[in-house]
Protein backbone atom coordinates (compact mmCIF):
# COMPACT_ATOMS: atom_id res chain seq x y z
CA UNK A 1 0.00 0.00 0.00
CA UNK A 2 1.15 3.55 -0.76
CA UNK A 3 2.73 5.37 2.17
CA UNK A 4 0.20 7.76 3.75
CA UNK A 5 1.39 10.94 5.43
CA UNK A 6 1.31 10.20 9.14
CA UNK A 7 -0.08 13.53 10.42
CA UNK A 8 -2.71 15.83 8.86
CA UNK A 9 -3.84 19.28 10.01
CA UNK A 10 -6.84 21.57 9.84
CA UNK A 11 -6.95 24.37 7.28
CA UNK A 12 -7.89 27.77 8.67
CA UNK A 13 -7.38 31.20 7.12
CA UNK A 14 -5.15 29.83 4.38
CA UNK A 15 -2.82 27.95 6.74
CA UNK A 16 -2.42 24.35 7.88
CA UNK A 17 -2.74 24.34 11.66
CA UNK A 18 -2.82 22.01 14.67
CA UNK A 19 -5.85 21.96 16.94
CA UNK A 20 -5.70 24.64 19.65
CA UNK A 21 -5.71 21.91 22.30
CA UNK A 22 -2.99 19.92 20.53
CA UNK A 23 -5.28 16.86 20.50
CA UNK A 24 -5.40 14.45 17.56
CA UNK A 25 -7.74 11.78 16.18
CA UNK A 26 -6.31 8.41 15.16
CA UNK A 27 -7.30 7.41 11.61
CA UNK A 28 -7.86 3.74 10.93
CA UNK A 29 -7.84 1.59 7.78
CA UNK A 30 -11.18 -0.28 7.87
CA UNK A 31 -9.67 -3.13 5.85
CA UNK A 32 -7.17 -3.96 8.62
CA UNK A 33 -8.44 -2.15 11.71
CA UNK A 34 -4.96 -0.65 12.10
CA UNK A 35 -4.10 3.00 12.63
CA UNK A 36 -2.60 4.62 9.52
CA UNK A 37 -2.42 8.31 10.43
CA UNK A 38 -3.53 11.06 12.80
CA UNK A 39 -5.36 14.30 12.19
CA UNK A 40 -5.49 17.45 14.32
CA UNK A 41 -8.67 17.57 16.37
CA UNK A 42 -10.57 20.83 16.16
CA UNK A 43 -12.51 22.17 19.14
CA UNK A 44 -14.54 25.28 19.82
CA UNK A 45 -11.58 27.70 19.53
CA UNK A 46 -10.56 26.26 16.15
CA UNK A 47 -14.12 26.47 14.84
CA UNK A 48 -14.28 30.06 16.00
CA UNK A 49 -11.03 30.88 14.18
CA UNK A 50 -12.39 29.22 11.01
CA UNK A 51 -15.66 31.17 11.16
CA UNK A 52 -13.79 34.44 11.79
CA UNK A 53 -11.59 33.73 8.79
CA UNK A 54 -14.65 33.08 6.60
CA UNK A 55 -16.28 36.28 7.90
CA UNK A 56 -13.22 38.31 6.90
CA UNK A 57 -13.34 36.73 3.44
CA UNK A 58 -17.00 37.71 3.05
CA UNK A 59 -16.23 41.23 4.24
CA UNK A 60 -13.41 41.52 1.68
CA UNK A 61 -16.01 40.92 -1.11
CA UNK A 62 -13.17 39.32 -3.10
CA UNK A 63 -15.40 36.67 -4.73
CA UNK A 64 -18.53 38.81 -4.88
CA UNK A 65 -16.80 41.68 -6.66
CA UNK A 66 -14.84 39.37 -8.96
CA UNK A 67 -15.78 39.49 -12.63
CA UNK A 68 -17.99 36.46 -13.35
CA UNK A 69 -15.65 35.02 -15.97
CA UNK A 70 -12.83 35.04 -13.39
CA UNK A 71 -15.01 33.18 -10.88
CA UNK A 72 -15.71 30.57 -13.58
CA UNK A 73 -12.00 30.23 -14.28
CA UNK A 74 -11.28 29.87 -10.58
CA UNK A 75 -13.81 27.04 -10.14
CA UNK A 76 -12.63 25.35 -13.31
CA UNK A 77 -9.08 25.54 -12.00
CA UNK A 78 -10.19 23.88 -8.73
CA UNK A 79 -11.65 21.03 -10.78
CA UNK A 80 -8.45 20.73 -12.79
CA UNK A 81 -6.29 20.71 -9.65
CA UNK A 82 -8.41 18.02 -8.01
CA UNK A 83 -8.03 15.85 -11.10
CA UNK A 84 -4.28 16.51 -11.14
CA UNK A 85 -4.10 15.39 -7.50
CA UNK A 86 -6.08 12.22 -8.28
CA UNK A 87 -3.17 9.79 -8.04
CA UNK A 88 -2.40 11.11 -4.54
CA UNK A 89 -6.01 11.24 -3.38
CA UNK A 90 -7.11 7.76 -4.48
CA UNK A 91 -4.83 5.67 -2.21
CA UNK A 92 -5.50 7.98 0.74
CA UNK A 93 -9.29 7.67 0.41
CA UNK A 94 -9.14 3.93 -0.12
CA UNK A 95 -7.01 3.65 3.02
CA UNK A 96 -9.08 5.80 5.37
CA UNK A 97 -12.51 4.96 3.96
CA UNK A 98 -12.28 1.35 2.82
CA UNK A 99 -13.82 1.89 -0.60
CA UNK A 100 -12.11 0.27 -3.55
CA UNK A 101 -9.75 2.06 -5.93
CA UNK A 102 -12.37 2.34 -8.69
CA UNK A 103 -14.84 4.02 -6.33
CA UNK A 104 -12.13 6.36 -5.02
CA UNK A 105 -11.29 7.30 -8.63
CA UNK A 106 -14.99 7.88 -9.33
CA UNK A 107 -15.14 10.09 -6.25
CA UNK A 108 -12.22 12.20 -7.48
CA UNK A 109 -13.87 12.52 -10.88
CA UNK A 110 -17.25 13.40 -9.32
CA UNK A 111 -15.51 16.03 -7.18
CA UNK A 112 -13.76 17.62 -10.16
CA UNK A 113 -17.05 17.59 -12.06
CA UNK A 114 -18.83 19.56 -9.29
CA UNK A 115 -16.35 22.39 -9.69
CA UNK A 116 -16.63 22.32 -13.47
CA UNK A 117 -20.40 22.07 -13.42
CA UNK A 118 -20.85 25.07 -11.11
CA UNK A 119 -18.03 26.94 -12.88
CA UNK A 120 -20.31 26.83 -15.91
CA UNK A 121 -23.00 28.61 -13.91
CA UNK A 122 -20.99 31.15 -11.97
CA UNK A 123 -21.43 33.64 -14.84
CA UNK A 124 -25.10 32.85 -15.41
CA UNK A 125 -26.46 33.71 -11.97
CA UNK A 126 -28.19 37.03 -12.16
CA UNK A 127 -31.33 38.84 -11.22
CA UNK A 128 -34.04 40.31 -13.39
CA UNK A 129 -35.66 43.62 -14.08
CA UNK A 130 -39.33 44.01 -13.18
CA UNK A 131 -41.37 46.72 -14.91
CA UNK A 132 -43.14 48.98 -12.36
CA UNK A 133 -44.43 51.65 -14.74
CA UNK A 134 -43.24 55.11 -15.61
CA UNK A 135 -40.73 56.66 -13.25
CA UNK A 136 -39.54 53.44 -11.64
CA UNK A 137 -36.72 51.00 -12.10
CA UNK A 138 -36.84 47.69 -10.30
CA UNK A 139 -34.26 44.93 -10.31
CA UNK A 140 -33.33 41.89 -8.27
CA UNK A 141 -29.90 40.69 -7.20
CA UNK A 142 -28.71 37.25 -6.15
CA UNK A 143 -26.71 37.89 -3.01
CA UNK A 144 -24.58 35.32 -1.15
CA UNK A 145 -25.75 34.35 2.33
CA UNK A 146 -22.23 34.93 3.64
CA UNK A 147 -20.66 32.13 5.66
CA UNK A 148 -21.90 28.65 4.77
CA UNK A 149 -21.35 26.03 7.50
CA UNK A 150 -21.12 22.58 5.94
CA UNK A 151 -21.22 19.39 8.02
CA UNK A 152 -20.08 16.34 6.05
CA UNK A 153 -20.44 12.58 6.72
CA UNK A 154 -17.79 9.91 6.22
CA UNK A 155 -19.22 7.76 3.42
CA UNK A 156 -18.28 9.95 0.42
CA UNK A 157 -16.48 12.74 2.27
CA UNK A 158 -14.60 14.36 -0.60
CA UNK A 159 -17.42 14.32 -3.14
CA UNK A 160 -20.11 15.37 -0.67
CA UNK A 161 -17.94 18.24 0.55
CA UNK A 162 -17.44 19.38 -3.07
CA UNK A 163 -21.16 19.00 -3.76
CA UNK A 164 -21.85 21.89 -1.37
CA UNK A 165 -18.57 23.81 -1.62
CA UNK A 166 -18.67 24.31 -5.39
CA UNK A 167 -22.14 25.94 -5.63
CA UNK A 168 -21.43 27.92 -2.45
CA UNK A 169 -18.32 29.43 -4.05
CA UNK A 170 -20.16 29.97 -7.35
CA UNK A 171 -22.57 32.09 -5.29
CA UNK A 172 -19.60 33.95 -3.66
CA UNK A 173 -20.04 32.54 -0.14
CA UNK A 174 -17.18 31.67 2.20
CA UNK A 175 -17.26 28.14 3.60
CA UNK A 176 -16.35 26.32 6.79
CA UNK A 177 -16.38 22.54 6.35
CA UNK A 178 -16.68 20.35 9.44
CA UNK A 179 -15.13 17.16 8.16
CA UNK A 180 -16.12 13.82 9.72
CA UNK A 181 -13.99 12.45 12.57
CA UNK A 182 -13.66 9.17 10.67
CA UNK A 183 -12.37 9.20 7.08
CA UNK A 184 -11.50 12.93 6.96
CA UNK A 185 -8.32 12.78 4.90
CA UNK A 186 -9.71 13.12 1.34
CA UNK A 187 -11.30 16.48 2.18
CA UNK A 188 -7.88 17.97 2.96
CA UNK A 189 -7.10 17.87 -0.77
CA UNK A 190 -9.81 20.46 -1.40
CA UNK A 191 -7.64 23.04 0.35
CA UNK A 192 -4.59 22.05 -1.68
CA UNK A 193 -6.59 22.39 -4.90
CA UNK A 194 -8.06 25.73 -3.74
CA UNK A 195 -4.63 27.17 -2.97
CA UNK A 196 -3.21 26.05 -6.29
CA UNK A 197 -6.22 27.44 -8.14
CA UNK A 198 -5.84 30.81 -6.37
CA UNK A 199 -9.01 30.89 -4.24
CA UNK A 200 -8.71 34.00 -2.05
CA UNK A 201 -7.72 33.28 1.55
CA UNK A 202 -10.51 32.54 4.01
CA UNK A 203 -13.08 31.34 1.47
CA UNK A 204 -12.39 27.72 2.41
CA UNK A 205 -11.71 26.51 5.94
CA UNK A 206 -11.66 22.87 6.99
CA UNK A 207 -11.94 21.72 10.60
CA UNK A 208 -12.01 18.09 11.65
CA UNK A 209 -13.73 17.44 14.94
CA UNK A 210 -16.33 15.51 16.85
CA UNK A 211 -19.97 16.19 16.13
CA UNK A 212 -20.80 17.13 19.72
CA UNK A 213 -17.77 19.41 19.98
CA UNK A 214 -16.77 20.98 16.64
CA UNK A 215 -20.07 20.19 14.89
CA UNK A 216 -22.18 21.85 17.59
CA UNK A 217 -19.74 24.76 17.88
CA UNK A 218 -20.04 25.40 14.15
CA UNK A 219 -23.79 24.97 13.71
CA UNK A 220 -24.56 27.19 16.71
CA UNK A 221 -21.91 29.81 15.93
CA UNK A 222 -23.32 33.34 15.67
CA UNK A 223 -21.03 34.03 12.70
CA UNK A 224 -22.62 31.59 10.26
CA UNK A 225 -25.39 32.49 7.83
CA UNK A 226 -26.46 29.16 6.34
CA UNK A 227 -26.09 25.45 7.14
CA UNK A 228 -25.73 22.46 4.84
CA UNK A 229 -25.96 19.21 6.72
CA UNK A 230 -25.47 15.75 5.25
CA UNK A 231 -25.83 12.87 7.68
CA UNK A 232 -28.31 11.03 9.87
CA UNK A 233 -31.81 12.18 10.79
CA UNK A 234 -31.02 12.29 14.53
CA UNK A 235 -28.09 14.67 14.01
CA UNK A 236 -30.09 16.71 11.49
CA UNK A 237 -32.82 17.25 14.06
CA UNK A 238 -30.32 18.56 16.61
CA UNK A 239 -28.87 20.94 14.06
CA UNK A 240 -32.30 22.20 13.02
CA UNK A 241 -33.02 23.16 16.64
CA UNK A 242 -29.82 25.19 16.72
CA UNK A 243 -30.68 26.77 13.37
CA UNK A 244 -34.16 27.65 14.60
CA UNK A 245 -32.71 29.50 17.59
CA UNK A 246 -30.86 31.83 15.24
CA UNK A 247 -33.18 31.64 12.20
CA UNK A 248 -30.47 30.25 9.93
CA UNK A 249 -31.61 28.57 6.70
CA UNK A 250 -30.68 24.91 6.28
CA UNK A 251 -30.30 22.30 3.61
CA UNK A 252 -30.87 18.88 5.14
CA UNK A 253 -29.60 15.80 3.29
CA UNK A 254 -30.33 12.82 5.49
CA UNK A 255 -30.80 9.08 5.42
CA UNK A 256 -32.92 6.67 3.41
CA UNK A 257 -34.55 3.26 3.27
CA UNK A 258 -35.01 3.19 -0.45
CA UNK A 259 -37.07 0.53 -2.19
CA UNK A 260 -37.13 -0.79 -5.74
CA UNK A 261 -40.37 -2.22 -7.12
CA UNK A 262 -39.92 -5.10 -9.58
CA UNK A 263 -42.82 -5.84 -11.93
CA UNK A 264 -43.18 -9.27 -13.52
CA UNK A 265 -42.18 -8.02 -16.99
CA UNK A 266 -38.80 -6.68 -15.81
CA UNK A 267 -35.61 -7.95 -17.45
CA UNK A 268 -34.51 -10.19 -14.60
CA UNK A 269 -30.86 -10.36 -15.57
CA UNK A 270 -30.28 -6.59 -15.57
CA UNK A 271 -32.57 -6.15 -12.56
CA UNK A 272 -30.60 -8.69 -10.53
CA UNK A 273 -27.33 -6.98 -11.36
CA UNK A 274 -28.71 -3.51 -10.63
CA UNK A 275 -30.30 -4.62 -7.34
CA UNK A 276 -27.07 -6.27 -6.16
CA UNK A 277 -24.96 -3.22 -6.97
CA UNK A 278 -27.58 -0.96 -5.35
CA UNK A 279 -26.99 -2.54 -1.94
CA UNK A 280 -23.44 -3.94 -2.14
CA UNK A 281 -21.55 -0.98 -3.63
CA UNK A 282 -19.36 0.55 -0.89
CA UNK A 283 -20.73 -2.10 1.48
CA UNK A 284 -24.18 -0.51 1.41
CA UNK A 285 -22.89 2.69 3.03
CA UNK A 286 -24.67 4.89 0.53
CA UNK A 287 -27.55 7.17 1.53
CA UNK A 288 -29.48 6.22 -1.60
CA UNK A 289 -28.60 2.50 -1.41
CA UNK A 290 -31.36 0.19 -2.64
CA UNK A 291 -31.87 -1.49 0.71
CA UNK A 292 -35.32 -2.93 -0.03
CA UNK A 293 -36.69 -4.76 -3.04
CA UNK A 294 -40.40 -5.27 -3.47
CA UNK A 295 -40.84 -8.09 -5.96
CA UNK A 296 -43.94 -9.38 -7.72
CA UNK A 297 -44.76 -12.75 -6.19
CA UNK A 298 -44.62 -14.52 -9.59
CA UNK A 299 -40.89 -13.78 -10.06
CA UNK A 300 -39.79 -13.55 -6.42
CA UNK A 301 -37.90 -16.83 -6.14
CA UNK A 302 -36.16 -16.58 -9.49
CA UNK A 303 -35.04 -13.00 -8.88
CA UNK A 304 -33.73 -13.75 -5.39
CA UNK A 305 -31.75 -16.64 -6.85
CA UNK A 306 -30.28 -14.38 -9.52
CA UNK A 307 -29.35 -11.59 -7.08
CA UNK A 308 -27.74 -14.17 -4.82
CA UNK A 309 -25.69 -15.45 -7.76
CA UNK A 310 -24.55 -11.91 -8.62
CA UNK A 311 -23.60 -11.25 -4.97
CA UNK A 312 -21.62 -14.50 -4.85
CA UNK A 313 -19.78 -13.56 -8.05
CA UNK A 314 -18.20 -10.51 -6.35
CA UNK A 315 -14.89 -10.95 -4.56
CA UNK A 316 -14.31 -9.60 -1.07
CA UNK A 317 -11.16 -7.95 0.25
CA UNK A 318 -9.35 -4.67 0.88
CA UNK A 319 -10.26 -1.77 -1.39
CA UNK A 320 -6.60 -1.39 -2.31
CA UNK A 321 -6.85 -4.74 -4.15
CA UNK A 322 -9.94 -3.33 -5.89
CA UNK A 323 -12.42 -5.95 -4.67
CA UNK A 324 -16.08 -5.06 -5.06
CA UNK A 325 -17.02 -6.18 -1.53
CA UNK A 326 -15.09 -3.94 0.81
CA UNK A 327 -15.20 -3.37 4.58
CA UNK A 328 -17.63 -1.17 6.46
CA UNK A 329 -16.19 1.91 8.10
CA UNK A 330 -15.70 0.80 11.70
CA UNK A 331 -16.14 -1.84 14.33
CA UNK A 332 -19.13 0.09 15.70
CA UNK A 333 -20.81 0.09 12.33
CA UNK A 334 -20.18 -3.63 11.91
CA UNK A 335 -21.70 -4.34 15.32
CA UNK A 336 -24.73 -2.24 14.47
CA UNK A 337 -25.30 -3.99 11.13
CA UNK A 338 -25.03 -7.40 12.75
CA UNK A 339 -27.53 -6.38 15.43
CA UNK A 340 -30.02 -5.43 12.71
CA UNK A 341 -29.49 -8.81 11.04
CA UNK A 342 -30.10 -10.59 14.34
CA UNK A 343 -33.32 -8.63 14.82
CA UNK A 344 -34.47 -9.70 11.34
CA UNK A 345 -33.74 -13.36 12.03
CA UNK A 346 -35.49 -13.20 15.41
CA UNK A 347 -38.51 -11.60 13.76
CA UNK A 348 -38.75 -14.49 11.28
CA UNK A 349 -36.89 -13.28 8.17
CA UNK A 350 -34.62 -15.76 6.37
CA UNK A 351 -31.03 -14.87 5.46
CA UNK A 352 -30.59 -16.46 2.04
CA UNK A 353 -26.95 -15.45 2.25
CA UNK A 354 -24.93 -13.63 4.90
CA UNK A 355 -26.46 -12.29 8.09
CA UNK A 356 -23.18 -11.99 9.97
CA UNK A 357 -19.68 -10.56 9.88
CA UNK A 358 -16.86 -12.27 8.05
CA UNK A 359 -14.13 -13.82 10.16
CA UNK A 360 -11.08 -11.93 8.94
CA UNK A 361 -9.12 -8.82 9.99
CA UNK A 362 -10.85 -5.50 9.36
CA UNK A 363 -14.57 -4.76 9.40
CA UNK A 364 -16.06 -7.04 6.77
CA UNK A 365 -19.77 -7.80 6.69
CA UNK A 366 -21.05 -10.66 4.55
CA UNK A 367 -23.37 -9.55 1.74
CA UNK A 368 -26.80 -10.30 3.11
CA UNK A 369 -30.16 -10.97 1.48
CA UNK A 370 -33.26 -11.41 3.64
CA UNK A 371 -36.49 -12.90 2.33
CA UNK A 372 -39.74 -13.26 4.20
CA UNK A 373 -39.44 -9.67 5.39
CA UNK A 374 -42.63 -8.02 6.63
CA UNK A 375 -43.37 -4.32 6.90
CA UNK A 376 -43.26 -4.23 10.70
CA UNK A 377 -39.67 -5.53 10.90
CA UNK A 378 -36.85 -3.13 11.76
CA UNK A 379 -34.94 -4.37 8.70
CA UNK A 380 -37.78 -3.01 6.57
CA UNK A 381 -38.15 0.30 8.41
CA UNK A 382 -34.76 1.52 9.59
CA UNK A 383 -31.62 2.53 7.74
CA UNK A 384 -28.97 -0.15 8.36
CA UNK A 385 -26.18 1.46 6.29
CA UNK A 386 -24.61 -1.88 5.44
CA UNK A 387 -24.76 -4.56 2.71
CA UNK A 388 -28.16 -5.88 3.79
CA UNK A 389 -31.04 -6.25 1.35
CA UNK A 390 -34.62 -6.85 2.56
CA UNK A 391 -36.87 -8.52 -0.01
CA UNK A 392 -40.65 -8.26 0.24
CA UNK A 393 -43.28 -9.48 -2.20
CA UNK A 394 -46.48 -8.02 -3.65
CA UNK A 395 -49.46 -8.97 -5.82
CA UNK A 396 -51.03 -5.62 -6.76
CA UNK A 397 -49.13 -2.42 -7.74
CA UNK A 398 -50.95 -0.41 -5.04
CA UNK A 399 -49.65 -2.85 -2.44
CA UNK A 400 -46.07 -2.40 -3.72
CA UNK A 401 -46.44 1.37 -3.50
CA UNK A 402 -47.81 1.18 0.03
CA UNK A 403 -44.78 -0.87 1.12
CA UNK A 404 -42.31 1.38 -0.72
CA UNK A 405 -43.85 4.55 0.72
CA UNK A 406 -44.45 3.03 4.15
CA UNK A 407 -41.35 4.30 5.95
CA UNK A 408 -40.42 7.69 7.38
CA UNK A 409 -37.82 8.14 4.66
CA UNK A 410 -38.18 9.41 1.10
CA UNK A 411 -34.71 9.72 -0.40
CA UNK A 412 -34.73 7.39 -3.42
CA UNK A 413 -36.84 4.67 -4.99
CA UNK A 414 -36.76 2.49 -8.08
CA UNK A 415 -38.92 0.76 -10.65
CA UNK A 416 -37.98 -2.19 -12.80
CA UNK A 417 -40.28 -2.85 -15.78
CA UNK A 418 -40.22 -2.90 -19.59
CA UNK A 419 -43.56 -1.07 -19.66
CA UNK A 420 -42.88 2.69 -19.81
CA UNK A 421 -46.45 3.56 -18.94
CA UNK A 422 -46.22 1.50 -15.78
CA UNK A 423 -42.82 3.01 -14.97
CA UNK A 424 -44.21 6.56 -15.14
CA UNK A 425 -47.38 5.63 -13.25
CA UNK A 426 -45.25 4.19 -10.46
CA UNK A 427 -42.63 6.97 -10.44
CA UNK A 428 -45.41 9.52 -10.07
CA UNK A 429 -46.65 7.80 -6.92
CA UNK A 430 -43.35 7.11 -5.17
CA UNK A 431 -42.63 9.41 -2.24
CA UNK A 432 -38.97 9.98 -3.03
CA UNK A 433 -36.71 12.76 -4.24
CA UNK A 434 -35.03 10.47 -6.80
CA UNK A 435 -36.62 7.66 -8.80
CA UNK A 436 -34.41 5.27 -10.76
CA UNK A 437 -36.05 3.35 -13.60
CA UNK A 438 -34.29 0.12 -14.62
CA UNK A 439 -30.90 1.20 -13.25
CA UNK A 440 -30.24 2.06 -9.64
CA UNK A 441 -27.98 5.12 -9.16
CA UNK A 442 -28.69 6.40 -12.70
CA UNK A 443 -27.93 10.14 -12.76
CA UNK A 444 -24.94 12.42 -12.31
CA UNK A 445 -23.82 15.78 -10.94
CA UNK A 446 -26.36 17.42 -13.25
CA UNK A 447 -29.52 16.03 -11.63
CA UNK A 448 -31.10 17.41 -8.44
CA UNK A 449 -30.84 15.22 -5.36
CA UNK A 450 -32.53 15.32 -1.96
CA UNK A 451 -35.21 13.85 0.20
CA UNK A 452 -38.95 13.80 0.72
CA UNK A 453 -40.28 13.31 4.25
CA UNK A 454 -37.64 12.75 6.94
CA UNK A 455 -34.87 12.27 4.39
CA UNK A 456 -34.61 16.04 4.33
CA UNK A 457 -35.37 19.17 2.38
CA UNK A 458 -33.64 21.42 -0.11
CA UNK A 459 -31.92 20.00 -3.16
CA UNK A 460 -28.23 19.54 -3.79
CA UNK A 461 -26.67 18.93 -7.24
CA UNK A 462 -27.96 20.26 -10.51
CA UNK A 463 -29.18 23.79 -11.14
CA UNK A 464 -31.52 23.52 -8.14
CA UNK A 465 -28.62 23.60 -5.67
CA UNK A 466 -27.65 27.15 -6.57
CA UNK A 467 -30.81 28.40 -4.88
CA UNK A 468 -29.44 27.19 -1.54
CA UNK A 469 -26.51 29.57 -1.67
CA UNK A 470 -27.98 32.90 -2.75
CA UNK A 471 -30.82 35.05 -1.52
CA UNK A 472 -32.79 37.56 -3.55
CA UNK A 473 -32.61 41.27 -2.90
CA UNK A 474 -35.09 43.49 -4.71
CA UNK A 475 -34.12 47.08 -5.42
CA UNK A 476 -37.03 49.40 -6.27
CA UNK A 477 -36.00 52.84 -7.54
CA UNK A 478 -38.11 56.00 -7.92
CA UNK A 479 -36.32 57.69 -10.79
Ligand code: NAD
Nearest residue numbers: 152153154180210211215216231232235253254255256287
Ligand atom coordinates in the same frame (compact mmCIF):
# COMPACT_ATOMS: atom_id res chain seq x y z
P1 NAD B 1 -23.93 11.46 11.44
O1 NAD B 1 -25.21 12.20 11.49
O2 NAD B 1 -23.53 10.65 12.60
O3 NAD B 1 -22.73 12.47 11.17
C1 NAD B 1 -22.71 13.33 10.07
C2 NAD B 1 -21.84 14.52 10.41
O4 NAD B 1 -22.49 15.25 11.46
C3 NAD B 1 -20.45 14.17 10.93
O5 NAD B 1 -19.53 15.11 10.42
C4 NAD B 1 -20.60 14.33 12.43
O6 NAD B 1 -19.40 14.64 13.09
C5 NAD B 1 -21.55 15.50 12.50
N1 NAD B 1 -22.29 15.61 13.78
C6 NAD B 1 -22.63 14.61 14.64
N2 NAD B 1 -23.29 15.12 15.70
C7 NAD B 1 -23.38 16.46 15.49
C8 NAD B 1 -23.97 17.53 16.23
N3 NAD B 1 -24.60 17.32 17.39
N4 NAD B 1 -23.88 18.78 15.72
C9 NAD B 1 -23.27 19.00 14.52
N5 NAD B 1 -22.68 18.03 13.80
C10 NAD B 1 -22.74 16.78 14.27
O7 NAD B 1 -23.99 10.59 10.11
P2 NAD B 1 -22.87 9.58 9.57
O8 NAD B 1 -22.94 8.31 10.32
O9 NAD B 1 -21.55 10.28 9.47
O10 NAD B 1 -23.37 9.38 8.07
C11 NAD B 1 -24.30 8.44 7.71
C12 NAD B 1 -25.65 9.09 7.50
O11 NAD B 1 -25.55 10.11 6.53
C13 NAD B 1 -26.68 8.11 6.96
O12 NAD B 1 -27.90 8.33 7.59
C14 NAD B 1 -26.74 8.48 5.49
O13 NAD B 1 -27.94 8.09 4.85
C15 NAD B 1 -26.58 9.95 5.55
N6 NAD B 1 -26.14 10.50 4.25
C16 NAD B 1 -27.03 11.25 3.54
C17 NAD B 1 -26.67 11.74 2.29
C18 NAD B 1 -27.61 12.56 1.45
O14 NAD B 1 -27.18 13.21 0.51
N7 NAD B 1 -28.90 12.57 1.75
C19 NAD B 1 -25.39 11.47 1.78
C20 NAD B 1 -24.53 10.69 2.54
C21 NAD B 1 -24.91 10.22 3.79
